[in-house]
Amino acid sequence: xxxxxxxxxxxxxxxxxxxxxxxxxxxxxxxxxxxxxxxxxxxxxxxxxxxxxxxxxxxxxxxxxxxxxxxxxxxxxxxxxxxxxxxxxxxxxxxxxxxxxxxxxxxxxxxxxxxxxxxxxxxxxxxxxxxxxxxxxxxxxxxxxxxxxxxxxxxxxxxxxxxxxxxxxxxxxxxxxxxxxxxxxxxxxxxxxxxxxxxxxxxxxxxxxxxxxxxxxxxxxxxxxxxxxxxxxxxxxxxxxxxxxxxxxxxxxxxxxxxxxxxxxxxxxxxxxxxxxxxxxxxxxxxxxxxxxxxxxxxxxxxxxxxxxxxxxxxxxxxxxxxx
Numbered sequence: 242x243x244x245x246x247x248x249x250x251x252x253x254x255x256x257x258x259x260x261x262x263x264x265x266x267x268x269x270x271x272x273x274x275x276x277x278x279x280x281x282x283x284x285x286x287x288x289x290x291x292x293x294x295x296x297x298x299x300x301x302x303x304x305x306x307x308x309x310x311x312x313x314x315x316x317x318x319x320x321x322x323x324x325x326x327x328x329x330x331x332x333x334x335x336x337x338x339x340x341x342x343x344x345x346x347x348x349x350x351x352x353x354x355x356x357x358x359x360x361x362x363x364x365x366x367x368x369x370x371x372x373x374x375x376x377x378x379x380x381x382x383x384x385x386x387x388x389x390x391x392x393x394x395x396x397x398x399x400x401x402x403x404x405x406x407x408x409x410x411x412x413x414x415x416x417x418x419x420x421x422x423x424x425x426x427x428x429x430x431x432x433x434x435x436x437x438x439x440x441x442x443x444x445x446x447x448x449x450x451x452x453x454x455x456x457x458x459x460x461x462x463x464x465x466x467x468x469x470x471x472x473x474x475x476x477x478x479x480x481x482x483x484x485x486x487x488x489x490x491x492x493x494x495x496x497x498x499x500x501x502x503x504x505x506x507x508x509x510x511x512x513x514x515x516x517x518x519x520x521x522x523x524x525x526x527x528x529x530x531x532x533x534x535x536x537x538x539x540x541x542x543x544x545x546x547x548x549x550x551x552x553x554x555x556x557x558x559x560x561x562x563x564x565x
Contacts, residue, residue, distance in 0.1 A: 243267040245300045245345070247334055248287070248307025250274050252422045253351075253415050253454070257304065260455045269296045272307075287330050294337035302462055303345040303405075305334045308393075312514050315382045327351075327393045335400025344405050347462060350397045352409040354447045354474055354525035356390035359383065361443050361480070366528035367411060367472040382517045394470065406468050408461055413447035413474035413525060415454045416545065418553035428553060430497070431489050437497035439505060442482030445524035447474045450539035450548070457527075460535050472527045476540050481519075484542060491546035 244261050246254050250272035258280055261268045268280040271293045275282045285293040287307055297303055307330035313319045331350060338344045357365035358373035365371065373379075374387030394409050416424040430436040449457070457473050479487075489497050500508065505516045527535070539545035 242301045243269070243299070244302045244304065245269045245271065245296045247271045247285070247293075247303065247305045248330060248351075249304070250276070251306065251310075252417065252419055253412075254304075254306050255419070256415065256417055256451050256455060257458065269300075271296060285333075287326065287333070290333065290336065294333075294340065297334070297337045297345060298341040299343045300345045302347045302349065303334060303338060304349045304458070305331060306351045307331075307334075308351065311386070311389075312518065314510075314513050315385055315515050315517075320385055324389050324392060327389065328396045331393065331396045332400065335397070335402055338402045338405055339400070344402060346465075347406045347408070348402060349408050349410055349458065349461065350393075352394050352397075352411045352470065353390050354411050354413045354472060354523050355386050355521065356394070356411060357523065357525055359444075359522045360524060361445055361522050364478070364524045364526040365472075366526050367470050368528055370472075370525065380517065382515050383521055386517060386521070406465065408468055409470045411470055411472045411474075411525065412454070413449050413472075413478075413523065415451055416448050416549055417451035418549055418556050420556075424549055425553070427485075427488060428492060428550065431485075431492050431494055434494070434496070435498050435500070436485050436489055436494065437499035438482040438485060439500050439519045440481070440502045442480055442485075442499075444481050444520055444522035445478045446481055446484040447478040447523040447525045448484075448542065448545070449473060449475050450537075450545040453537050453539055456538065457530060457535060460530070460533075464533060467529070467533060471529050472525045473530070474525045474527050475542070475545070476526055476531060476537060477542065478524045478526065479542055487543045488546050488550075491543070491550040 249270035258268050258270050262280045271283045271285050273287055283293045309323045309326040358371045397409055414423045509516045
């Protein structure tokens with residue numbers, strides 16, 4: 242088997258590349274910024290066709306993860322780059338697959354669980370979940386996030402690749418102990434005594450343990466009967482207050498300072514990010530995965546957090562382990 246990962250230099254791409262390479266699978270990572278790796282690496286600019294497209298011809302699976310980080314201020318320039326980086330790269334991959342004499346059997350394209358509306362009273366599955374963006378009175382930053390998600394998926398499904406099965410990965414945040422990732426950031430807040438409730442604490446947090454993320458991808462590769470939009474999330478999202486409390490317990494800290502909405506808004510300005518990433522409720526559940534028979538190793542956040550904290554500590558005491 243040969244797997245090509247476009248936009249594969251980020252945390253999730255490296256998790257997948259490490260895993261598949263360890264399984265003896267031929268992996269090619271295509272990205273703007275490359276570092277030495279035991280798998281094949283190919284550079285692209287994420288804007289134009291090129292020699293990189295030949296990597297997709299004859300590959301078994303294409304996984305497109307390309308897109309500018311949303312961890313920034315949503316000013317006009319950043320909004321344009323966030324949206325265009327996803328749409329343009331998705332179209333590039335689709336065009337390369339369409340030109341292939343032997344196109345990949347499967348194309349997995351990143352999407353996001355943020356696509357679902359902000360609700361706390363019921364979960365959002367990948368069959369009946371309500372897409373957001375039309376609610377009255379929502380902040381412009383939230384409306385922007387919905388626009389990015391829906392435009393991204395539209396570009397993906399409009400790609401003319403009739404010989405390739407396609408799945409949009411509506412993923413929650415992948416939690417791993419890698420440096421600079423979401424879990425590392427949250428745990429550092431806990432260590433500094435700042436890991437309390439954010440805002441009301443009622444907003445739900447969707448997440449997935451990195452081991453289950455990899456296993457879900459393998460499951461989708463093997464299941465040729467699955468296509469369309471699929472939630473890649475734990476089956477048990479939980480309110481922010483409970484999420485942070487479980488993380489504090491896992492690390493062994495009893496207290497964490499809470500942050501009100503206005504504190505988060507001010508902090509977001511100084512950190513050059515957006516409070517939407519924390520305050521918007523994400524209550525996505527993986528109905529299609531579960532219905533298809535997928536079983537989670539870490540369905541609950543308490544056990545996942547305990548495992549991640551242990552691995553985080555081991556990684557910091559063992560410099561030879563991978564660092565992203």
